[in-house]
Amino acid sequence: MAQSLAKEFTKGLWAELPPFRLVLGLCPVLAVTKTVENGIGMGVATTFVLVFSNLLVSLLRNIIPPKVRIACYIVIIATFVTIVELVMQAYTYPLFLKLGIFIPLIVVNCIVLGRAEAFASKNNPVMAIADGLGIGIGFTLSLAALGAVREFLGAGTITIWGGNPVFAMPESFQAFSFMVEAPGAFVALGLMLACMNLIGSK
Amino acid sequence: MREMISMIVVLTALTGIAGGLLAAVKTGTEVKIEEQVLKFQKAPAIEEIFPGATNDPIMERFNLQAGDSAVQIFPAKMADGSRAIAFETKGKGGYGGDVGLMVGIKLDNDQIVAARVTTHAETPGLGARAKDDPTFVSQFTDKPLDTNLALKSDNGSIDAMSGATITSRAVTLAAIQAQNLYKNLKPEILKQMP
Numbered sequence: 001m002a003q004s005l006a007k008e009f010t011k012g013l014w015a016e017l018p019p020f021r022l023v024l025g026l027c028p029v030l031a032v033t034k035t036v037e038n039g040i041g042m043g044v045a046t047t048f049v050l051v052f053s054n055l056l057v058s059l060l061r062n063i064i065p066p067k068v069r070i071a072c073y074i075v076i077i078a079t080f081v082t083i084v085e086l087v088m089q090a091y092t093y094p095l096f097l098k099l100g101i102f103i104p105l106i107v108v109n110c111i112v113l114g115r116a117e118a119f120a121s122k123n124n125p126v127m128a129i130a131d132g133l134g135i136g137i138g139f140t141l142s143l144a145a146l147g148a149v150r151e152f153l154g155a156g157t158i159t160i161w162g163g164n165p166v167f168a169m170p171e172s173f174q175a176f177s178f179m180v181e182a183p184g185a186f187v188a189l190g191l192m193l194a195c196m197n198l199i200g201s202k
Numbered sequence: 203m204r205e206m207i208s209m210i211v212v213l214t215a216l217t218g219i220a221g222g223l224l225a226a227v228k229t230g231t232e233v234k235i236e237e238q239v240l241k242f243q244k245a246p247a248i249e250e251i252f253p254g255a256t257n258d259p260i261m262e263r264f265n266l267q268a269g270d271s272a273v274q275i276f277p278a279k280m281a282d283g284s285r286a287i288a289f290e291t292k293g294k295g296g297y298g299g300d301v302g303l304m305v306g307i308k309l310d311n312d313q314i315v316a317a318r319v320t321t322h323a324e325t326p327g328l329g330a331r332a333k334d335d336p337t338f339v340s341q342f343t344d345k346p347l348d349t350n351l352a353l354k355s356d357n358g359s360i361d362a363m364s365g366a367t368i369t370s371r372a373v374t375l376a377a378i379q380a381q382n383l384y385k386n387l388k389p390e391i392l393k394q395m396p
Contacts, residue, residue: 060216063212064212065205065208065209065212067205067209068209068212068213071213072212072213072216075213075216075217075220076216076220078220079220079223079224082224082227083223083224083227086227086228086231086235087227087231089231089235089238090231090234090235090238091234093235093238093239093241093242094242097242100323100326101298101323101325101326
């Protein structure tokens, strides 16, 4: 039991790392990773939704009629996304403004619905939480890593939280601003995917 | 038949519980969100509208009753001694819901001092330019109160932002609403600001 629990948790951190191994949920991955801070904020919001929607879907898996299961999952997911949106507005307003439309769009993030359908609806609540946490943390780390690459190259800074960079290159650093534009997101993601596949193929 | 009933019951129960939960969260966060909007949306907009205010319009704000809803009024003393007020109206029909517009109006000559977009959920790079690039809202500056503030395509006097007509129209609706509200509230405002 404990072993399989650990397995469900750790698979999200490498074997099924959402954006890099499964190449899922790319819309927020590409759009918000201009800074590490945005990446972490988006990742934490998605993790919250994943864990709680997995828990509820798993608890209700024997009650939800199979024919309307997707509608039920969407109701559950949308509820938690709206909660996240309201709480972010109340406590982290500047971050909420930066992430903007991508917070409500977590509803249609295929990772969240994918975990509900493929995992939570077939497993018990404890396993479902472990799965949601693993995938969520993997997603957060991926966003933070991509954000770090883009922010470092594109602006010469690393911002973890609160808008103030914890690390900044000297003034003479020439920012490669292409990396914080939309096309830079594709290039950075592609290069990181290539590196991951290189490591994975050995 | 049983399956059909169970589908209806489960979906109804689920959406009912979800609605109740969201209502509770909304009530719980409402006050806090209002504070945040005041700090991060209204305060910067007011600073841009009244750059030389000699008082603190945020601290001196007061509420007036207009119809069934309260309007927050931000009074300002300008550098030249004249008085002005600012308040926010919501323009209906934006691409992502209502578009908030903070309008500053001079009390002496009823001219608009300036207007700034506050809360909105418009498309980044298109409708969101209404807030990010003040060129569009600067058209409201120094307009007398009786100007027709509709879009030129609606027989008014304001040029729409290219590619963002719907957002532009929502902003002009907010401006027109501000004109009407100001006309109705002016006696009350003068009473409050002797």
